[in-house]
Amino acid sequence: MRKFKWLFLLVILVMSVSLVVAGCGGQSNSGEENNGAENNAEAQKEKPKFTYAMSGLYKPFNYKDGGNLVGFDVEIGAAIAERMGMEPNPVTNPWETLIQGLKANKYDAIIGSMAITEQRQEQVDFSRPYYRSGAQVFISADNEEIKSPEDLVGKKIGVVKASTFKEVALEYTDEQNVVGYDSDVIALQDLPTGRIDAVITDQMVGLVAMKNELKIKDVGDPLWVDEMAIPVNKGNTELLDKINTALEEIINDGTYEQISEKWFGRSILGE
Known part of the structure; x- marks a missing residue:
């Protein structure tokens, strides 16, 4: 009977030590997890x-x-x-x-x-x-009729909707002959088709299109110079x-x- 009593006490003692060790270990792991979470949050912190x-x-x-x-x-x-x-x-x-x-x-x-x-x-x-760039007239590469901005009178001119280019187009032609586009590039691509006679757009846009072998050409000097901001x-x-x-x-x-x-x-x- 005494033997069993000592065995029971020994089991209780072992279990107690295990619980203490586990408690200490758990506290340490919790600290490490907290530190890891903080570091991770800092790493993932987004810039505005x-x-x-x-x-x-x-x-x-x-x-x-x-x-x-x-x-x-x-x-x-x-x-x-x-x-x-x-x-x-x-x-x-x-x-x-x-x-x-x-x-x-x-x-x-x-x-x-x-x-x-x-x-x-x-x-x-x-x-x-x-940057600064000029408003430029562009026509189809095979157009020999338009040689200067003055030749735009009464012609069908493509411009981007709600752009300053529309105002100058109206100096040469009437409202019916001003065709609005969502994109300058699409307007320029319409030139070789003959649906429009000219496009007034930013000089750089047209020059890049020419560089990319779109069959268009520029007419005269820029109509004016814009300051982009x-x-x-x-x-x-x-x-x-x-x-x-x-x-x-x-x-x-x-x-x-x-x-x-x-x-x-x-x-x-x-x-």
């Missing part, structure tokens, strides 16, 4: 997003390739976001509603080759220009200052020139 909009239909400035947004505007926006310590988040919106979307706070800024105009300045605040909501001086500072940085450190060389073979800053 810089959401900037464009039409996504303005090759080579901004367009979709394999479902991804690419182009000069996209890369300039990414470089600006990096300098501001933010995550780039380019999005698309129809060109004619870009400013409305900005005012509705759908995005932080527009980096979509938008020219500074007095009318737009009434609605938004612009950054410093990030980055709109933000009226009164958002904090963001505007950050964007301007970031722009200066990428211009001064060569990042801007590198991006411009990639897409155009030269700097298009125009300073």
Whole structure:
């Protein structure tokens, strides 16, 4: 009987020691798990997003390739976001509603080759220009009738909807003969078909299309020179200052020139 009593006590003692060891081990593992979770959370902590909009239909400035947004505007926006310590988040919106979307706070800024105009300045605040380019007339390569802008009188002219190009087209022809397109590229592609006689668009867009062997040609000198800048909501001086500072940085450190060389073979800053 005494033998069984001692055996019972021995079992109790072993179980107690096991519980103490397990308790200590559990506490240590819990600490390690907590530390691991904190480190993981820190590693996964996201930078604030810089959401900037464009039409996504303005090759080579901004367009979709394999479902991804690419182009000069996209890369300039990414470089600006990096300098501001933010995550780039380019999005698309129809060109004619870009400013409305900005005012509705759908995005932080527009980096979509938008020219500074007095009318737009009434609605938004612009950054410093990030490139300059001219409005250019383009025609089909086999068109021998149009030799200067003056020959556009009464002709059918293609322009992007809600763009400043429509205003100048109306100086040469009537409303019926101004054809609106969602994309400059589609308008230019319509020239060889004969559905339109000319297109007024950004000089760079047309020159890149010619480089890619679209059978078109330019007519005369640019009609005017536009300054493209980055709109933000009226009164958002904090963001505007950050964007301007970031722009200066990428211009001064060569990042801007590198991006411009990639897409155009030269700097298009125009300073």
